[in-house]
Amino acid sequence: MSRLRLVIFDVDGTLVDSQGAIVGAMTAAFSAQGRPAPARSDILGIVGLSLDHAVLRLAPEATPECRAALVQGYKDSYHATRSAQGAAVGSPLYPGVAQVLQALSRRDDLLLGVATGKSRRGLDALIEAHGLTGMFVTRQVADDHPSKPHPSMVLTCLADTGIDAADAVMIGDTTYDMEMAGAAGVAAVGVSWGYHPAKMLAPHARKLIDSFDALPGAIDDILGVPA
Incomplete structure (x- = not known):
């Protein structure tokens, strides 16, 4: 297994x-x-x-x-x-997100989680609107944690799932995400389409990707291909 x-x-x-x-x-x-x-x-x-x-x-x-x-x-x-x-x-999914999330959620070797500065109410509304209910096994929001880049949200994701930091990766578009992951001992993947320039993410990210389709490969490169 x-x-x-x-x-x-x-x-x-x-x-x-x-x-x-x-x-x-x-x-x-x-x-x-x-x-x-x-x-x-x-x-x-x-x-x-x-x-x-x-x-x-x-x-x-x-x-x-x-x-x-x-x-x-x-x-x-x-x-x-x-x-x-x-x-x-008001908050449409980026291209490829729905398809890749569905594919990742079907994998037996992966669990998916969220660590966001959104409120619980905002995140729940967004997940329901995009048909992502049941996709994420741990959902950490600003209501319950110090602000990013404090590692509390990532550490709670790890605790909720029983996953070691070495077997986890954070996906984000800002330096706050990258620094939060680093503070929790988790590798980070930066995305180039978000709100901080990719050059700001590069010093902190293990990998940078330019499309969501590239994410599964980046995950496997960092965490290892499942046996």
């Missing part, structure tokens, strides 16, 4: 292209507080962080009360847009 390995996925910028929804919600939150919206590149630069950490990066001079209002404004705007559009429309 093949030993079990664990593949942990980031969500925004890795599985789904949610940049429109994220930028729109953050812009609306700042506008509601009478503040100029951050540049699009700055907003995308904080994707992956927990929301309170993201707002602190974007508005470090704001009062705690203002930052709390920005956080709530973002949540309200994002939820309203998701309710109006549907999660699948």
